[in-house]
Structures are given as structure tokens and as C-alpha cells.
Amino acid sequence: MSDWHKLKLVKILVSWQCFGCILHKFDKLKWQAILKNTTVRLCQMELLLMLCFSSPVRCAEFAIPFQTNTCPTCRLELPTDDEAYEAQRKYKIVVVCNSGLTTGASRESILEKCLPYAPASSVHMVPGRQFCFIQFADKEAAQQVMQALDGVDGQNGEPPLYLAYAERALITDLLSAEEEELILGQLHWPADGSMKHRQVLHFGYEFDYGTNNVDPSRPLAGGLPGWVELLVTRLMDGGHLVERPDQMTVNHYLPGQGIPAHVDTHSAFTDQLVSISLGSDTTMEFCRPPPHGATVAVRLPRRSALVMDGEARYLWTHCIVPRHSDITLTSDGELTLTRRGTRVSLTLRRLRRDVCRCRFPQQCDSQQQRRAEEKRSNGETGITEQLERTYVANVYEQIADHFSCTRHKPWPRVERFVRGLPPGSVLLDVGCGNGKYLGLNPHTFEVGVDQSSRLCSIGGGRGHQTVTAGCLPLPVRSAACDAVICIAVLHHLATRERRVAALAEIGRALRAGGRALIYVWALEQRQGTRAAGYLKPGRQQRVTETETAAGADTAELPLPVHTNRTEFKQQDMLVPWKLRPGGRGGGGGGEEVHHRFYHVYRSGELEEDVKIAGGLSVLESYHDQGNWCVMLQKDEDVA
């Protein structure tokens, strides 16, 4: 593999996945050399994580606030595009991605490299890590160093440094001790104690702990106090806050008190939340929901402000564990137990008056609600998604091992397409299953996508790159692929709208001039006098879906059940899969029957769908092995 080819692959992966996942994949390669001229970006929570493992005190100090996408491997956020990245190049803290204590760099060696371009005010080395942070007096100094050093070869053959801008998420010196005292004196706590585990006050709007929401039509008299407006102005002038908050919740915690893990409701508040600590330091814990389940402890010093945005605001939960003491680091790097005092926090938020557009629809009450409303108004009831989940996704997950045993021989014309790709091509296999079409051409870069995590791990176990994801949308950058294959996948989508959308997604993934090969099961299993293999009796070993569910109760199924090895009687149906005893879930005794949803295509239908999807031309179309097949080419310059 030439360096150019490696670079191309890394570029594609970098745009899909976060730095940590890339490094994980590439630890065997000399990634420093490969990454030359490639913009490496870290995502906010990943930085917090990496920092945190070695340093519970400084973990939250830095974050990179790019506009982001989600890494399909680990679901971390990633920057979206170069424009967004360029627009954000204005921070006075820089992270050096490939120089840290574990690469043999020192504070002195880093300073020495920067000094000819601009003086650095401090360098933070992170124990056990291969990156470090440099803080400059101003943005211009940071920019000069960035321009001079980023990706440029070092002297005497030294590898280049890779730099990215970073920003503080924690503002440690927001207010003075006198101001803190004045503010604490302004707050009047009701004698009866408003909550069981802590006391709270609300300004601007009341936060309702029953619904975890606010009523925008009922503002509280008085709005926010003047002294808060002053702190807000400081945060905005410092570039830490984009919008002026209009709601404040003040929490009062005695030592031993805390707040349960939660994500502030998406539909209630906008992108940035601020937590200002008064009276005492504390430790706030951020947790990423399972299956990842990472925990990051962030030390919040008194008189500091923590700004949560991106996935720290929308995806990770935050909590304060009810404890009397926290484990912290001394300035000498020793671990010590620090007793908590009484802490008062100011949570500043802005009411949301539109739909949340965060990148975590699964976690987003606002987007879920909107989708439900749309469905209701369309008269649609989620049947489609339910059908695909029950009769496609869940079934493949259960029959994965057995299914994989029946899928080893590539169909010749698909194999020919893959083998014919020019060296260096990037091939995406949409619905890759166990990866039987991956690895046929050693000169291409291939990534398989399948929504079954079990099939992905079977493919992954054979050394292929697989990503667990569906095809709507595809987890790839636009125009990233030279070729796409999508074999026996689209017939599992339950509506025409979704089948067309999947074709459009394939088109989006292709570069102009790139080609795709699509196979879908045909309604017509006969061509002239020739019957497809599927109809031939006595070929039970090729696929094992040979019999109808003998004795299975089909009365409750939502669609007619097809009798295997017979002609199709309708286009939408359920096709039984008999799970062999001994296969997963087979258990050695009786046979389990699973039903998969299919929409078999009639002659010409696939071509019509391609036309509706747009931007793709049909180069060739044919009938092969009982499938309708098209070879497509992405049109040049579709405006």
C-alpha cells in the first residue's frame, strides 16, 4: 500500500470516526507519517475522557467546540466539515495531538518549537498521554504557531506535529472572592427547605421537577437579578457563551448532598448550560449512557463556571454524587481526600422556543415528540419502522450465526465487479452481512456497513472493517466512495419512500463518476423457460429457508407468509427462516422459525426507483440468480 493510499484511507476514516478509534485501528501503522497533511480533530468528550484518565483535576479544562457529527464506532461527536472547522480557528489554546509525555516530549522541547513564532504562556503535559496543550497570550499568537508548525516536517527528519485549536470549557476565575460573598448574601433560602436532598431557588422561569420542564408562558416576576447579568456579560465577552440565559436555578448543597444523574431536558433549554460554583469546590460526574458507560469526574473549583455544550450537554448525564469528600490531585500530583463545604451553584440556561436539532435523536425528547406528531398528522403509525425492526433487524440478529454459515460463495458477477475496481478505490458494502464480498480485491479499501452487530462482528473477526449502522442514513461522508455494492438489502425496506431514500443515500456516498452495483430479489423468478435456482427442488443446502413454517402459528403475522421454493404471490410478504437446531438459539431440540420481511421487485421497478432518487444513471441492468440488478454511475456535477 503506498503512502498516498494510506492517506486516502485515513482521511476517509478520520471523517467518520473519532481520533481515538482511528488510533485504535491504526496502532500497528506508523500513523504519524500517514497523517501528514490530514486534519486530525478530537472531539470534546474524547478530550475530557483522555485527560481524565490520568488527571481527575484538570480533566474538564479543555474542549474543542466544533460543529459535530457522531462517530459510528464509538458514537462520540465529530466535526462536520472543513468550513465549520475553518470558521472556528480562533482559539488561543492549541492541542498538539502527537506530542506528549508518552512520546518523549517535554515542556521544554514543546516551548522550544513554538518560541521562534510566538511566546507560549503555558504548556500542560498530561500524564500517560501522547498529546499536550499549549496556551498562548492571544489568538493571533496561537494562529502563528499553528501556521508554522501544523503538519510541517521537523528538522533532521523529525516527524511533523499535528495541532488543533482547543477552548476552555471551565472558566476558573469568573468572579472574585468579594463578589462571591456578596452574591451568597443576596440569596434568601426559605426556612422549610424546598427539596429533600438540597434546596433550590428559581429565577426567570420556574423549573418543574415533575415534568423536568419549564412553562415559557409563565415568566417569574423580576427576571434574572442584576448581578447574574454581570456574570453573563463576562462569559459572553470572553467568548464562552453564545446566547444570553433567561433562566437560573440556584442549588444549595450541604456536604453529603448531591444531585442525581440527568440530562437537562432537550426541549426545555438551548445548546449551552452554565454551572457556576460558589462557596465550595465539588466534583461533578459525567456518564455516557450504556453500552459505552464511560464516567468522567470533573473537578469544579469554587468561583469557576463550567460550560456544557455538544455531547456534554445533550448525551452525557451529569450528577453530583452525595458524598462528604472527593478524591482530588494536589499541585504535586498526589491524590488526596478533600472535604466538601456548603456549595451553592448557579445553573444558567436559556429556554428553548424551537425544536432541538441536536445530533442525538435517540436521546432527544424534542425530536421524538416532533416525529410522533408528524406521524400522527400523516396518519402513519410507525408500522413501517416496527415492521423493519421486528421482521428484519431483530431476525438477522438472532439468525446471524446460522445465516452466516449459509453465505460463503460470492455471486460471480458481484465478485467480478469488486475485482475489477482500480487499485486504491474505496469500496463501501452496504448491508455487508458476514463480509463475503470484502477482501476479494487486495488493492481496494473496503468498509462494510450492516445493521446487525453480530454479522458485523463475524465480518470483523475475519479481518474486515465493519461498522454497525443502518442504510438510512449511511454513516459516511458525502462523495467518499469510489464504489458501492448493496446486495440483497433494499428488499428489506418496507416502503417505496425508504427504498428510494436508500438509493439516494448510496448516491450521496459516491463520488461523481463512482459506481454502484445493486441486487434486489425479483418477483419474477423465471426468465423465459429458465427458473432461478430458488425455485429448483433439491437445492436445500444453498439456503435453508426451504419450507414454510410447518405448524407455526401464522395467524398473528401482519403479512402473508410465503411458501419457500414457490413463485411469489405478492410483492410484500414474510419469508420464513428455519433456524437449524444447534445454531444459535436452536438448542439441539426443535426448530425455530423466524420471519423476514421482503418486498420483491417487479421488472423495471428498481430502475424507476433509481430515477426518483436522482443523480444516478443506469449503466446496465439484468436478471441474475433470481434478482433484479443494476449497475449505476453517479452523475458528474449534480448541482
Ligand SMILES: O=C(O)CCC(=O)C(=O)O
Ligand atoms: O449544581 C450543579 O452544578 C448542577 C445543577 C444541575 O445540574 C441542574 O440544576 O440541572
Ligand SMILES: [Fe+2]
Ligand atoms: Fe443539570
Ligand SMILES: [Zn+2]
Ligand atoms: Zn436534543
